[in-house]
Each structure stands twice: as structure tokens, then as C-alpha cells.
Amino acid sequence: MNKLSLAVPLSLLCVSAFNTQATTYISAKAMLDINNGKLINAPLLQIDDGIITKITTKQTPKLQQGDEHIELPELTILPGLMDMHVHLTSDPTVPRSERIGQSVPRQAIKAAYFAEKTLKAGFTTLRNVGAEGYSVIAVRDGINAGDIIGPRIWAAGPSLGVTGGHCDNNRLPPEMKYTAEGVADGPWAVRAKVRENIKYGANVIKFCATGGVFSKGTKVGIQQYSLEEMTAIVDEAHMRGLTVAAHAHGTSGITAAIKAGVDSVEHVSFVDDEAIKLAKKHGTWFSMDIYNTEYTLTFGEQNGVAEENLAKERQVSKKQRDSFSRAVKAGVNMVFGTDAAIYPHGDNAKQFARMVEFGMTPLQAIQSATINSAKLLKQDSNLGQIKVGFAADIIAVKGNPLDNISQLEQVEFVMKAGEVY
Template identity: 85%
Template sequence: MNKKTRCLSLSLLCLASIQAHATTYISAKAMVDVTNGQLINAPLISIDDGKITAIEQQKAPTLKQGDEHIKLPELTLVPGLMDMHVHLTSDPTVPRSERIGQSAPRKAVKAAYFAEKTLHAGFTTLRNVGAEGYTVIAVRDGINAGDIVGPRIWAAGPSLGVTGGHCDNNRLPPEMKYSAEGVADGPWAVRAKVRENIKYGANAIKFCATGGVFSKGTKVGVQQYSQQEMNAIVEEAHLRGLTVAAHAHGTSGIKAAIVAGADSVEHVSFLDDEAIKLAKKHGTWFSMDIYNTEYTLSFGEQNGVDEENLAKERQVSKKQRDSFTRAVKAGIPMVFGTDAAIYPHGDNAKQFSRMVEFGMTPLQALQTATINSAKLLKVDQQLGQINPGFLADIIAVKGNPLENIAVLENVNFVMKNGNVYKK
């Protein structure tokens, strides 16, 4: 190797070394510590390789070549938000009759679009609880590979449900002999369906324990899967280390899902004292979507929602909000779940104000979308806080969410894994 070539090689090596060890610094007006509700003034956060390495106060960084200093002097830093109940393939502004005819590839494109929109709204982690055609699993993998932009996603495959139940498609004529992909009846059949979901990439499982608002011919309060079937679903998923979400409006379905060991129960509309005791005994998380009622009742008819479904929403909405207040007072652990797709994606943070209205403090509401959701997903040593050793999922807003939770509806800055997506 001649002298010129050797010098060039050394220069490239030095440049690579500088780039590999470049540090990103973020300074801001304040930062929320979600574990204790403290507001830390003038933080300086150091980030290397997508992880937070240090947090200091009232200090300016010493920059070396390749370092970056992001200055947010008017903003408050908050951990990236987490929504544990979304449906990225579904668009509430499109009539339901039109959605039936959409192909899996078309739904995957929709999901990619809504994933990026939700990320820009400050949600750096999502759990997508059910989608046909393994579409959201493909979107998740595309995000992880860097092909497209979006949040970190835990994706269930097709939701498990009984024949003719909430997770089946009951809108087509019998001569078509159509069943939704997740339909399975009996303990061994549901085990096989869980295994199939995992085979094709699911890293979460969802099943329907009761009827639902937006299905045809189901009653929201009626249990669908038996106790034996729910036990089999949860046991099979837990054998493989996956968390399980149980859709349950009705009281008996809520209790059966808790007894089966579901990690979270979704909706939880008709709650009684026994269900509260069971949830506390088993450490079950509740995910209660108390924001979307007004949108459904205001815009549902023009978006093709049947009167049957609107009537069920009227039946459920007040009961669910009363149950939410009871659960908060009882100290049931809660995560943030909105059922995004019932209302437009990207409006997820509008639920925070409803949570405060119906019984939570702003800190409690914020914790549902940070440390609590991270605990549900068993990643609470990586996500949900701004702390050294955690992944650099950080958003910034103007104002103090501990005083006015509604400031989370307008996010000015979004970072995920140390990469800036909105600034």
C-alpha cells in the first residue's frame, strides 16, 4: 500500500469513527418525569446509538465533530406516547360498505399511511389489535427494515372469534360461506389459530370474549367464547411469550377473560364489583376507549354505520364511562387504548382530556400511555420513560401536560430511537 492510499484509508477510518460515536443532545425548557410527576427544568439529554446516555440540568453541551444539538427552548419534553388499542387498516371516514371490498394490499397501504400519521401525533409505540391478511405485521416489518416510517408496533394477526361472533364477518350472505380469518371454535381449534398467527409473525394476540358495537347481529353484553376456550387461547399465547388482549364489553365476558389470564381487557363497558376484585387479584390491565363516542354518534350515520350499531353505541357509552370512573377509584391498573379507527387516526391524544374528565389526574392519564403501557408489553426497562439506558423515544409540546393534559394534542417534536421524525 503506497503512502497516499494509506493516508486515505486512515482518514476514512477516522471519519467512520467520528460518525459512529456522534452524540445527539436535546435541550428544552422542561422535561416531565412520569414516574413521580416532577417537572425538571432546563434538561440536557445525551443520546448515543438511539439510547439515552445521560440527563443533566442547566448545562450546555461540549460538541465534538459530528455531534448535534437540538434546541427546544420553549417546549416541554415527554416520553414517546403509547396506544395499546388501534386498528391501522381501518378508515372511519370511508363508508363501511366500501371497506368490505378493500383488498389486503389496499389495507396495508392504508395502515402504512395511518402509522406515519400516528407517529407524527407523538405516538412512538402502538399495539394493533387485529387486522386481516397479516397486513399490519407487514407494515411493522417494513418500519423495522426502514422501508417506511412509523411507530414501533406490536401487531396481532386476525382477531380470534367464534363463528358468527364479533370477530367474524356477518354482513355477507350465507351462500358465500365466508368466515373471517380468525374464526375458531373449541379449545384445540383456538390453540391452532394462535399458533397460526404466531407462525405468520404476530407478536400479540387478540380475541373477542363478547359481542361488540360495530358487528352485525351480536349483543355487546353477551359472552361468546367459553371459559375453556379463553383458557386455551391465553395459555397457548403465554407459552410463546405473547401478551393477550381480550375484547370484552359484557360483565361475564370480562370476568372470564380475567380468570383466563388475559393480560389486558379492552373496552370493559359493564363492570361490577366482582370483576373489579378479580382484576385486582390477577393484576389485569384495563384498556378503556372512552373518547370515540361523540365521533361515532356525530359522524357514524354519514360514514355508513348501521342504526343497529349506533343504538349499541348509545347503550354502551355512558355505562363504559361510569365503569371507567369506578375502575380509577378502585385503583385498577390501566393502559391507554383508544380504538383508533372508530375515530380518525392521529387524534389519539384527544382521549387524555376525557380520562381526566372522568376521574384521572393528568399524571395518571399520562402514565397510562407511558410507563403502564410499557409494563403491559414487558418493555418497561426500555420504553415509557426519559431515563439513561432507555430508548430515545421523546416528544415535545408547548406547555405543561401535568397542568393541562390537552397540550398533548399538539405535538411539535417527535423522536423515535434517536431519529427525529418531526421538528
């Protein structure tokens, strides 16, 4: 990895000097076709301007001066992975009492650090579902401008929530008169908040439909926004071409969010048969973070997680995993979402093993983090597959991840848009 990361910039210098139409080639031991699970031997990919332009097998590239041939003779390539539920500004190793005092600029620096770390773990696309001060939007724009290194990011601004709800901050005394940026009550107020988020660069909208595990004074299963308010949020966002994610643990909140037309429901801890049927009817995606329980219950207390929150995690964890198994068995649309920030960033791929343990095949788990996530983002015509015309977002691992899904925790090679990281 170190040799590649040093060699690629030097090759790019050669490109600019000798060959303005330089091509990158990748050859590997095998390529996983994530549509059918077949392993293709000795693939050769041609990449021009960050796009895959040709795929052949058992060929040797004819290099012109300035071209680059990346050889991965012991590795299997597959599309870059996607995580649809992260919070890049939050560091679970820092006590929560300290996090309250971090400024928005400090959070943005954290987010930039964690973005690069997550990219190098093989996740070339992320959806950041809520952050203060439009901080992750700034990080996204910095990545796109080439100022910093990181994955493609779809970023919400501050998550919308009711006064005193999960997306508010209830840890400060009333005399401080603090209200979180995303708080809005009533249909017209939530429309205004969606418009404000879009004004400052959000390209996805997130709201809290129910209480949550890590907030103070909220009950996990209790609905917060009304159906009327949720419908207003979704209508406003869809009118502007943005997708909508709803944080929802409780049954009534899940059902109301689906009826309101959200694109994805996050967590989905207490799902019932009606909600599953509605999700299938509406084509709603479920994003269920079933990895982080052990980390929270093992390290939460030493990281300053209050007993109230640990108790809610104990209440939710088994129910959520049962709900995951039922949703998979029922054939609900599923994407890969981990809630990174509850556990350390960069460990995102550890959830794959949990997804297989609780009902998915290895191929379904990989599809949730590739083609399915691309569909949720409405980017399935250019992301999520190794295919001609698609972005050259490519990772490589040893062996066949369908034989051992944990191989995805040890990514050996990462490329985003034709550049090696």
C-alpha cells in the same frame, strides 16, 4: 418541525463522513418526570445509537464534529406516548360498504399511511389488536427494516372469534360461505389459531370474548367464547411468550377473560364489583376507549354506520364511562387504549381530556400512555420513560401538560429511537 426533519438526515450524512461515534443532544425548557409529576428545568439529554446515555441539567454540550444538538428552548419534553388499542387498517372516514371491498394489500397501504400519521402525532408505540391478512405485521416489519416511517408496533394477526361472533363477518350472504380468518371454535381449534398467528409473525394475541358495537347481529354484553376456550388461548399464547388482549364489553365475558389469565381487557363497558376485584387480584390491565363516542354518534350515519351499531354505541357509551370512573377509583391497572379507527387516526391524544374528565389525574392519564403501557408490553426496562438506558422515544409540547392535558394534542417535536420525525 420541517426544518428539523430536513436537517437530521443531513446531519446523519455528516456523521457517517466524520464521526462514526456521533452523539445527539437534546436541551429543553423543562422535562416532565412522569413517575412523580415533577418538572425538571433545563434538562440536557445525551443520546447514542438511539439510547439515552446521560441526563444532566443546566449544562451545555461539548460537541465533536458530526454531533447534533437539538435545542427546544420553549418546550417541555416527556416520553413518547403509547396507544394499546388501534386498528391501523381501518379508515373511519370511508363508508363501511366500501371498506368491505378493500383488498389486504390496500389495507396494508392504509396502515402504513396511518402509522406515520400517528407517529407524528406523538405516539411512538402502538399495539394493533387485529387486522386481516397479517397486513399490519407486514407494516411493522417494514418500519423495523427502515422501508417506511412509523412507530414501534406490537401486532396481532387476525383476531380470534367464534363462528358468527364479533370477530367474524356477518354482513355477507350465506351463499358466499365467508368466514373471517380468525374464527376458531373449541379449545384445540383456538390453540391452532394462536399457533398460526405466531407462525406468521404476531407478537400479541387478541380474541373476542363478547359481542361488539360494530359487528352485525351480536349483542354487546353477551359472552361468546367459553372459559375453557379462553383459557386455551391464553395458555397457548403465554407458553410462547406473547401477551393476550380480550375484547369484552359484557360482565360475564370480562370476568371469564380475567379468570382465563388475559393480560388486558379491552372496552370493559359493563364491569361489576366482582370483575374489578378480580382484575386487582390478577393484576389485569383495563384498556378503555372512552373518547370515540361523540365521533361515532356525530359522523357515524354519514360514514355508513348502520342504525343497529349506532344503537349499540348509545347503549354502551355512558355505561363504559361510568365503568371507567369506578375502575380508576378502585385502583385497577389502566393503560391508554383508544380504538383508533372508530375515529380518525392521529387524534389519539384527544382521549386524555376524557380520561381526566372521568376520574384520572393528568399524571395518571399520562402514566397510562407511558410507564403503564410499557409494563403491559413487558418493555418497562427500556420503554416508557426518559431514563438512562431507555430508548430515546421523546416528544415535546408547549407548557406543562399536567396544567393542561390538551397540550398533548399539539405535539411540537417527535423523536423515536434517536431520530427526529
